[in-house]
Amino acid sequence: MENQNSQPHQINDSDIDPDLHKKVTEVLGNIRRLKAKAYRGFYIIAIFMVVSIGAVRDFDFLPSFSPHIRAILGRPPSSNMISAALMLYSFSAIILVLSRMMSASTHYSGIAHVGYLAGFYFFYHFSGALNENFLAVFAAGITILGLESYHIWTFCMEEIKREEESLEDLSNVYRKKRWIKG
Amino acid sequence: MFKTITARAIVPVALAVTGFVIVCCILLYSLMKTDMINDAVHYETNLADTIIKSTHYAMLKSDREMLSNIIDNVGAQQGVEHVRIFNKKGLIMFSQNHKEINRLVDKKTAGCIGCHTGPVPTSSLGVMQQARRFKNERGIEVLAITAPVYNEPACYNADCHFHTAGQKVLGTLDIGLSAAPLLKTLSLMRSRMMVFSVMVLILTIGGVSALLRRNVFVPLQEIKEFTAKVSRGNLDAELPGITGELTDLANDVRDVSLKLKRAGQELEVLRDGQKTLNKKATTEADSP
Structure with missing residues (x-):
């Protein structure tokens, strides 16, 4: 990290090799991109927290559906069915995240999970069982999004370390060239 | 975030197992709680039906003394918080609490509003819709149900009565039992599930950690120390x-x-x- 902050200023010189400059710019761009990706998990958790605050209040700030729309939507599924679906979803999502960790995949589906979890909140809300089951959805969300964020964070940090090492190598090349030039 | 291989191996497993066990426990607790409340409501519905059948003959004979006596005896039973019968207008005719006799029931309170939302009150409700939970004036959690007393040919054909055949509901029996035993059982079940979850978590995470340490981390550490010595020239x-x-x-x-x-x-x-x-x-x- 320290290298990344200090090296670009040393290398950004007028007599630098254009290829070297291009490579340094590319590495710095990669580091910036990886840093942004590493923090994405925290933003997604923050969005989930906002949705959960709405769920704690039983979505009282949203306008309720008219009886006509409720009739069109039909009867909500029973809370038992929603609970069974939530358990299956949590299990499969955790397995998928763990398998992505094993294969070092960069795929991140945090925002989709927030959508699914918000769907569970809404289904429980319409079946009138949100108060009893809020904690279950919340715990499932924290677990899945926590694992996703942890995975993407550790992956990005490793990549940043590699990029910093290559930046260090480029810096050494630059120093040698400058020394040769006198 | 976690630099050691130990932390990197154990943290995701611990997070996944802990989260999933918590989710399952909460869902299981919620399901069991719903089942237990449904059972309690069914028990209370049967009790209300028994009381209505017990008072049926006294009602036909218009024997108010016998009816009052039955209500008093039922009300004296341990765990019964209130039992009352009120007529179609909401006037309390019989109650174990004699002070509330001849008073009108508020139709907007829980238990009444289910039927009295519209201009014409509903004459039949499902079992769960008849049930309500509230805290009474003594601060005791009560699970109460209201059971309608329906009109029968024997009622409108009897000499002593004035009910017409078109009148569907003659009155309502309202009985409330203390929910304290139910809450105590639920609390006990919650504590046991928490202890069980903690034990499962300790066993799972402890077992995985111990095995990883024995088979992977300690040998790796030894190899690391050995290669460090070799690289130093030893x-x-x-x-x-x-x-x-x-x-x-x-x-x-x-x-x-x-x-x-x-x-x-x-x-x-x-x-x-x-x-x-x-x-x-x-x-x-x-x-x-």
Whole structure:
């Protein structure tokens, strides 16, 4: 990290090799991109927290559906069915995240999970069982999004370390060239 | 975030297992709670039906004294918080609490509003819709149900009565039982589930950690220390016995260090030989 902050200023010189400059710019761009990706998990958790605050209040700030729309939507599924679906979803999502960790995949589906979890909140809300089951959805969300964020964070940090090492190598090349030039 | 291999291996497993066990426990608790409340409501509905059937004959005979006596006896039962019968207008006719007799019931309270939301009250509701939970004036949680007393041919054909055949509901029985035993059972169940979850978590995470430490982390640490010694030039360092899949790695490291040691010894021998040859050559050159 320290290298990344200090090296670009040393290398950004007028007599630098254009290829070297291009490579340094590319590495710095990669580091910036990886840093942004590493923090994405925290933003997604923050969005989930906002949705959960709405769920704690039983979505009282949203306008309720008219009886006509409720009739069109039909009867909500029973809370038992929603609970069974939530358990299956949590299990499969955790397995998928763990398998992505094993294969070092960069795929991140945090925002989709927030959508699914918000769907569970809404289904429980319409079946009138949100108060009893809020904690279950919340715990499932924290677990899945926590694992996703942890995975993407550790992956990005490793990549940043590699990029910093290559930046260090480029810096050494630059120093040698400058020394040769006198 | 976590630099050691131990933390990287254990944290995701601990997070996944803890989260999933918590989700399952909450869902299981919620399901069991719903089932227990449904059972309690069914029990209360049966009790209300029993009371209505017990008072049926007294109602037909318009024997108010007998009816009052039955209500008093039911109300004296342990766990019964209230029992009352009110007519179609909401006027309390019989109650175990004699002070509320001849008072009107508020139709907007829980238990009444279910039927009295519209201009025409509903004459039949499902079992769960008849049930309500609230805290009474003594602060006790009560699970109460209202059971309608329906009109029958025997009622509107009896000489002493004035009900018309068109009147569907004659009155309502309202009975409330203390929910304290139910809440106590739920609390006990919650504590047991928490203890069970903690035990499962300790066993799972502890077991995984212990096995990983024994089979992976300790051998890796030993290999790391061994290679560090070799890289510092200590080729005599011994690698302790390692079992499992890391044996191949350990053997390779051991072979490399031994080959390095042998190469060093051979180099030393060659250097000594060279020195001897040089010495010999110098001696021969110096001699006349």
